[in-house]
Amino acid sequence: MIATPLQRVLAMPAAMVLPAGIFALLALMVLPIPALLLDIFFVLNIAISIAVLMVALNARKPLDFSSFPSVLLFATLLRLALNVASTRIVLMSGHEGGAAAGEVIESFGAFLVGGNFAVGLFVFAILMIINMIVITKGAGRVSEVSARFVLDALPGKQMAIDADIAAGLVTADEARERRREVTVEADFYGSMDGASKFVKGDAIAALLILGVNIFAGFALGMISHGLSASEAGEVYVTLAVGDALVAQVPSLLLSIAAAAIVTRVSDTRDLAGQIGGQFADPRGWLPVALILGAIGLVPDMPQMIFFPGAAIATAIWWQLKRRAAAPPPPPAPAAEPAADHIALADVSDQTLVTVELGYGLVGLVDEAQGAPLITRITGIRKQLSRDLGFVLPQFRIRDSLDLAAQDYTVLLGGVSIARGNVRPGKLLAIDAGEVRPGPYAELGLTGEATRDPSFDCPALWIAPSARDHAVAEGFLVVDPATVIATHANQALLTEAHQLLGPDEVREWVDGLKARAPALVEAVTPDPLTLPALTRILRVLVADGIALAHPQPLFTSLALALQKTTDFDAVVDIVRADLGARLIARIAAPGEPLKVATLDAGLESAILGGMVDPATGQPLIEPECGGMIVREVNRLADAEKAAIALIVQPPARRALAALLKQRSPRCLVLSIAELPPTQPIAVIGVIGEPNPPETPALAAPDATEPA
Known part of the structure; x- marks a missing residue:
């Protein structure tokens, strides 16, 4: 089976198509071709120009058609090659009649300009003015300015990408893609600035080729073929004008495509959608209808044209207004996922703080019962945000079958930081130190003994009817929702930095x-x-x-x-x-700060002992650490208040880590963090060989002489 030329072209590797096409253009310029093949190439030229225009109009942003400068070059070469080939046929076979130069040229010369070559010359001149003076010149100016602005902004865009990488806003791959886009954009507008000259040069070449065809046709027709001046003008000028118009129409289409590309603004829509969306505002069409109607009322105006135009504009305004007032269409129902489909949301929890409840506590979030827990949780989130100084993320409350009926847990990042149980339908009476000593039964209160989960105070679960009695006896009475919210508040305060x-x-x-x-x-x-x-x-x-x-x-x-x-x-x-802020947590303004210190020998032993190679901080031996914890707790219990442990700066971090969880009522400060004007009262020296029976008290008022 013998392959046709078209089949050979289609079977050709993609990398060979473009070089083969360029050699075909060169052959078209120097070799004579039959009129039928010339007609085919003329139709192909028009089709390519229309296709380029459609691609330019449908591009969402200029870089979507980044090959346009090269396409414009090859399209211009094709048109110039056709001009050379058509000139050869017109001058060689024009005396035989219009059909000798091809049916396309004959049709453009006879049908489009009515066979009157003078009209054709004027039409061609008008198309040249539109193409060169209006479209090509404007597109070239836009390309030049755009290229200048893009190149001037190139260093700033590169610096912005580097800053985003340093700030962690983009990954290395995203930054590499953005740099590539910036480079392609600069190359594209620079190429468009030069490519617009192709269209301008093509228009000038068409004008010169038209002049050559006219004068050469007159000379050849009168000298070589014995035609009269009128006969030579009628034949050759008509064919020359038809040839010029055949080439000028694709040139005009390409000029429009170039102007559409360089005047585009990046948008998610194509050009038709962008323009249509911006003309869809009904406020712009009512003035159009009113003005057309007013012009139609002027005497001697063609009312049969203006009034229908006003009616059409009014109809457009009405339809756009109805569309704007109509409610948005409901979203399409989501397709049912397959039974074996597992989504990321099914296996991950994006909420940082979660409160889980046993099934017996679900009533605390029931809207029919007022959802007291939701109200309390919202309140502590606002209070924590005010205390900490930044907005906490949303909390989540959900039930859990893994918990007992009356249990709850507070999760931070999926890890439990607080756990307890409450009795729904009852109240928690907390002994905060205001209750008279003795068994609670002697006070007439009965209930389930427990301890407050937030502050570890003794408490009772009592019936709601005993609330007033418990308050009268000095108890602090709270409901189960408040117990959970307060416990969550205390736990989150301890781990506030993780929020x-x-x-x-x-x-x-x-x-x-x-x-x-x-x-x-x-x-x-x-x-x-x-x-x-x-x-x-x-x-x-x-x-x-x-x-x-x-x-x-x-x-x-x-x-x-x-x-x-x-x-x-x-x-x-x-x-x-900011040492004053730290001290204000445990001491009121003007009140002496109760402090404990380490014995000089003990502190020297800690600083001179083993060091953590990873952090460089001193390591405290377990026995020594246990002794410090016991002494600190003893002093805090004796004072019944929070105290401060003053140490040397190199030892602060190690001792703070030791006492943070074991002695929460002790604040570890370095000497440098103690304000000079802060009065202090030394309540004990930890590790002292022979401690005095009564701790020495000092009131080092800064204004008092030493």
């Missing part, structure tokens, strides 16, 4: 930036990136420094960063600067 993430820090910084932009710029994003700032703030929140007053905290942070960028050193400097 602070990059999103919360960004929102917190944006709020401060509106009031103190220069202060924020001194800290972030240079020298502290968002992750580094989040790390420091989490440590400060874990140490009890809330973010509710950001300006003094950020000022201390900015001053610390002027001295060092070492993480531990910055935290120590900020803590020393």
